[in-house]
Amino acid sequence: MRFNFQLLEKAALEDILLQLFKILHGNMSLIAPTGGTFEEDFAVWREYIVPALQEERRQMVLMLCGDELAGYFQYDICNDVFMMEEIQIRPEYQGTGLFRELYRWLGDKIPGDVTYVQAYSNKENLKSQGILERLGLRRIGESKSGNSYHYMGKCRGLWDYLEKTELTIEKYTKDKIREVLDFERRLREEESDWGWEIDDAYIRQVEDSF
Structure with missing residues (x-):
């Protein structure tokens, strides 16, 4: 598959808003349905996203496969922090190398003086949490609402990891639980301050999420 990327022209946001939300809703309704x-x-998402994207520092990358919208990535740069706010990829394009191609494209778009990378992950989205940990980010707290975990890492470490590693987003299936947990244990050997243990209760929580 051949992918291409482009920054959203903010003046055209209304024209693509529904397409973006269909991808977001399709993914998140399986992980953390709102009940609405x-x-x-x-309507709730539109009320947030329209004014949010009016801020100059906040950008959205459209990920395209031919003429089809395969996903999008929303980010914000504030001082020396690269905030990965949202990445949503349609299921049929997950595991195709799209994620890695996105970060290759982003490489020269992020200012060189950016030091840190941060992200939030919904507490129910164990797959997203596993990806962030593989990228070298560690959990440092929670969102104000308490619905998401807050992750942080070094931006240089993220780029170095992506340059050295053939990284793709794959479906996190139940047969990969042991592999992911082993990776988490290796991370803890490097940094011990994680705030939670890989105990029987945590493993059951992971298994029950499938």
């Missing part, structure tokens, strides 16, 4: 209707959730 599609229309209700869209």
